Amino acid sequence: MSDLSDDEADHLLSRGGLGREHKERLLLGILASVPASPAPPPRSRRRWTVVGALSLASAVALVGLWWRPSAQQGSELRAKGASAAVPFIGMSCLGGSVSACPRGSRVAFWLEGGTDQIGFITAYADPVDGGERVWLLTNEPLASSPSTAVESPRVIPKAALLGAAQSGGRYVVQAVLSRSRVARAGLSDLPSIQIVTRARFELVVSP
């Protein structure tokens, strides 16, 4: 018998609605995905504005979104800076952290640096202890921006849901940013010309 998560309990207590903390986390993801205004305030000030408006739980999620977990430092290819031509792929667990990501959470990906406006993210997770591969995203397009300026970081609008039936434990996540849509089966044999960048992460799914 599994316990209800806080979100699920709140869902019932609000008679089918969403709990406040859940709504705050959604807002965080929404704001992160919206391109900046033509004359945005300095990024640091905007971040602190958001942090100030949200609960501690959301603030933790925010830190998770912008902080590069140590596992990500092992990305095989990454940009040297935010303005580099080759973007750096980041990954965050919106319901916890990459080292303890509870079932029911969403795993989000984001790009830092790079100038490509067109590209597709495909990501999958392989259990370290063996088991079936879990596809997190398949050919998820980058958010289009009407302006020529490319914001950084750029959050991929769609996040992968870790279902309630997801097995707990350690996973190795591979994320690939490709120039065109790719077939899952052919991902490992993808010509390098088609790959913008790729990254490898560790993710621990907790009960």
Added chain:
Amino acid sequence: MVFVGRPDLLRRFRQGESSALEAVYWAYVDQVTRVVQAVMNSYAAASGERLMLQSAELGDLVQEVFVRAFSPACRSHYDGERPYGPYLVQIARNSVADHWRSARREVVLDVAPLLEALSLEMGSAVPARWADQETVAVVERYLGSLPPDIRRVHDALYVRGLSQREAAQILGMGRQAIRGIEAKLRAGVQRELQRTGQMTDEKSPLASPSAVARRASAGSGTR
């Protein structure tokens, strides 16, 4: 109605200022949630399917609606003259249709008249089908048994959707006390579900077979 008499908010919203987006989000998030749930139920009913949305999936859909609504294109398309609610409803309908299509690869067309009739204003009148009958009965019985002081906190947090801080201010209580009652409410509803046999592995109130099957067919983060 959020923009009525607030031209500055409309201007900042169009510019994509975070504070303006937040204001619009909090003004409509509950209504959008109800509309998303109603549209999903409509599709499910038209397909002869029993569907109970999990909070995570419901949240994903609500987020998708606002991500679309807050995109530069949608912000610039909104003329500021008409009510913003119906504009959001249209985006919600399109988002749910896309979601349903990706999961089912088809959209049932004969629900269109019903969806046309949906509006944010009638969102609260949409029949509440958020769990199976037994679960609803257990939750309602539990909420009905709450003592008055706890019920006031429940009303503030879960009916009016206030934050802990706002609830503490309005009820004249400490935030720590509100947090403690919130934890008791969560534990209490779980205890009642377990006591009445609504929370076994075979019968989870939030993981009905159809929902599990639907999630599996969607293939997002599932095997």
